[in-house]
Amino acid sequence: MAYCNKVLQIIKNQSVVKIIYKLLHDALFLLLLFFVLALIAEGVLPGIISGHLKLFIPAIAILADIWLIYFLGKIIGAAPPKKSGKKTAGAVFLLLMLLIFNGTLNLDIFTSLFITVLSGLIAYFFAKIFFTDEVED
Amino acid sequence: MNFTEEINLNAKEKKFFIFFRIIHFALFCAAFAYFVLLVLFPKKESYFDFTNPNSSKNTVIDPRVEGGGLPEKGGFLAGNSFYFDAVANGIFSEATIEFKMRDAIASENLGNIEIRRAYRAFLYPDGEPLGFRDGSLIRAGEDKYIISGGKRRRFSVEALNQLGFKEASFKNVAESDLDYNPSGQDVISIVEYPDSSIFLIENIFYILREGLLRPFVSRSVYLSRYAENQAIAKNSDFLQKYPISREPVGFSDGSLISYGESVYIASKEKIYPIDNPVTFESKGFAWEDVIPVNGEEISIYAKEKLFNINKFHPDGSIFKDDDQQIWYLVDGARKRPIFSESIAQTWLSKKPIAVSSASLDVFGSCDIREDTFRLGSVYACSASLEALQKFPGFDYEFIANFQPNSAINEMDVTFKRKINYSNLRSSVANLLNQIGRNYGLLQ
Numbered sequence: 001m002a003y004c005n006k007v008l009q010i011i012k013n014q015s016v017v018k019i020i021y022k023l024l025h026d027a028l029f030l031l032l033l034f035f036v037l038a039l040i041a042e043g044v045l046p047g048i049i050s051g052h053l054k055l056f057i058p059a060i061a062i063l064a065d066i067w068l069i070y071f072l073g074k075i076i077g078a079a080p081p082k083k084s085g086k087k088t089a090g091a092v093f094l095l096l097m098l099l100i101f102n103g104t105l106n107l108d109i110f111t112s113l114f115i116t117v118l119s120g121l122i123a124y125f126f127a128k129i130f131f132t133d134e135v136e137d
Numbered sequence: 138m139n140f141t142e143e144i145n146l147n148a149k150e151k152k153f154f155i156f157f158r159i160i161h162f163a164l165f166c167a168a169f170a171y172f173v174l175l176v177l178f179p180k181k182e183s184y185f186d187f188t189n190p191n192s193s194k195n196t197v198i199d200p201r202v203e204g205g206g207l208p209e210k211g212g213f214l215a216g217n218s219f220y221f222d223a224v225a226n227g228i229f230s231e232a233t234i235e236f237k238m239r240d241a242i243a244s245e246n247l248g249n250i251e252i253r254r255a256y257r258a259f260l261y262p263d264g265e266p267l268g269f270r271d272g273s274l275i276r277a278g279e280d281k282y283i284i285s286g287g288k289r290r291r292f293s294v295e296a297l298n299q300l301g302f303k304e305a306s307f308k309n310v311a312e313s314d315l316d317y318n319p320s321g322q323d324v325i326s327i328v329e330y331p332d333s334s335i336f337l338i339e340n341i342f343y344i345l346r347e348g349l350l351r352p353f354v355s356r357s358v359y360l361s362r363y364a365e366n367q368a369i370a371k372n373s374d375f376l377q378k379y380p381i382s383r384e385p386v387g388f389s390d391g392s393l394i395s396y397g398e399s400v401y402i403a404s405k406e407k408i409y410p411i412d413n414p415v416t417f418e419s420k421g422f423a424w425e426d427v428i429p430v431n432g433e434e435i436s437i438y439a440k441e442k443l444f445n446i447n448k449f450h451p452d453g454s455i456f457k458d459d460d461q462q463i464w465y466l467v468d469g470a471r472k473r474p475i476f477s478e479s480i481a482q483t484w485l486s487k488k489p490i491a492v493s494s495a496s497l498d499v500f501g502s503c504d505i506r507e508d509t510f511r512l513g514s515v516y517a518c519s520a521s522l523e524a525l526q527k528f529p530g531f532d533y534e535f536i537a538n539f540q541p542n543s544a545i546n547e548m549d550v551t552f553k554r555k556i557n558y559s560n561l562r563s564s565v566a567n568l569l570n571q572i573g574r575n576y577g578l579l580q
Contacts, residue, residue: 019150019153021141026162027161044575048176049176051179
């Protein structure tokens with residue numbers, strides 16, 4: 001009980017929450033960086049990462065971090081960032097296509113390219129449907 | 138890097154933030170470095186639960202006492218020797234063996250462990266020396282022989298002239314080589330062929346066995362066992378004399394064959410699919426020895442379970458000890474020595490697997506002492522493996538000699554690599570090789 005009260009006091013202290021909020025963003029960057037490097041390494045050498053660390057662990061850590069950022073953001077009234085994520089989305093999209101192509105390399109080259117392009121188109125139109133702000137009449 | 142420009146901190150908050158940020162990044166770097174060390178200097182762990190010996194979690198191979206079997210619930214008597222194997226592909230500097238005891242023991246010392254390294258099949262006991270392969274045609278001095286039913290049968294001059302065996306198909310061998318095949322009945326008949334005679338009839342090779350002609354599935358199969366000039370050419374009338382057997386002859390035992398994307402070892406009418414390239418190379422096989430086969434050639438075999446890194450080399454596999462110039466053929470849980478190159482040539486269908494007989498006598502060792510820092514009754518032993526790394530094969534045989542009576546619940550075996558430049562280079566080279574293999578840049 002005393003511990004919960006202590007935690008509540010920390011949460012009410014805006015200074016502490018702001019520092020933790022900023023540190024969580026740093027942590028998110030580092031976790032994402034590690035996760036992307038791990039995915040690339042795992043794509044090039046299957047088993048090299050997953051043999052030592054199950055990839056769902058950093059994935060869960062990323063989700064937990066994002067949830068904590070959202071939770072603490074509400075407490076301090078932080079506004080969502082105004083920067084467009086288009087460049088990042090583009091880089092992630094390209095990386096995904098390379099990973100898919102890498103994963104299908106054991107197939108015939110034309111089949112591999114076809115699957116990669118098809119996956120890219122699906123991902124693009126998915127993103128268009130769910131993330132576009134414009135609604136057509 | 139400021140990911141939260143919208144959050145403004147005052148001077149005091151900024152100080153705290155920078156301080157914790159530095160610690161944060163330092164912790165991340167330390168964790169990343171630790172992970173990189175785990176990848177570049179991996180450990181290999183094996184485990185055995187004596188209270189549940191059939192558990193699928195047990196990865197220690199073939200735990201046994203002398204004579205076979207395991208004592209119930211890990212209860213070893215003083216003076217018992219306990220054998221077990223583990224496979225660790227790669228270069229490892231040290232092996233640590235931990236025993237978690239069922240009950241506390243008064244003694245600080247549980248005994249000792251000796252470790253040696255070689256291919257598991259090379260640790261088989263020696264069998265009878267091997268002579269020439271059946272069907273071989275050999276010449277020693279003025280006498281010519283055929284090897285038939287394991288025995289050497291001398292040709293009479295008349296039989297040799299009438300039966301059609303070609304002069305050029307007899308191989309010159311030393312008199313001493315004949316001793317490995319006991320003497321059999323001389324071949325004196327000018328009409329009946331001795332068993333193991335080989336024929337070529339309408340482009341199909343046959344070998345005579347007990348009055349029946351067993352066909353070789355293909356020319357490729359025939360050449361895995363015998364030289365082309367050895368077969369006596371006959372026409373189809375010859376098939377009236379000896380009927381054709383329904384049992385075709387396949388590749389020489391121990392041959393590596395590929396069909397589609399899989400590679401198999403052929404042995405005694407069975408084929409064993411090799412699970413991955415790491416197993417293939419760890420067993421000392423060479424990619425250039427793999428023979429691509431067609432559907433007809435593979436159809437005569439029964440497909441067995443996957444051949445993984447823990448398995449013994451199958452019957453027909455041949456090792457060669459370059460130090461002593463002795464070959465060994467694996468046959469029925471024995472390794473049969475071949476003391477002559479002429480004899481070995483009749484059995485070899487591919488490069489022999491290099492071994493060293495010195496590996497059978499060089500041991501790493503350590504004493505099993507109580508680990509006082511651990512909770513419960515735990516005994517451990519750490520042995521250096523440096524002296525064993527020069528020997529081919531990644532199979533380790535452990536021999537634990539217990540002094541007091543010991544009741545063991547669990548056992549852990551951990552192979553570790555020393556963190557040094559040489560091991561780092563070999564790890565990186567290994568990773569690059571794997572990448573090359575994955576992308577077809579290397580065979």
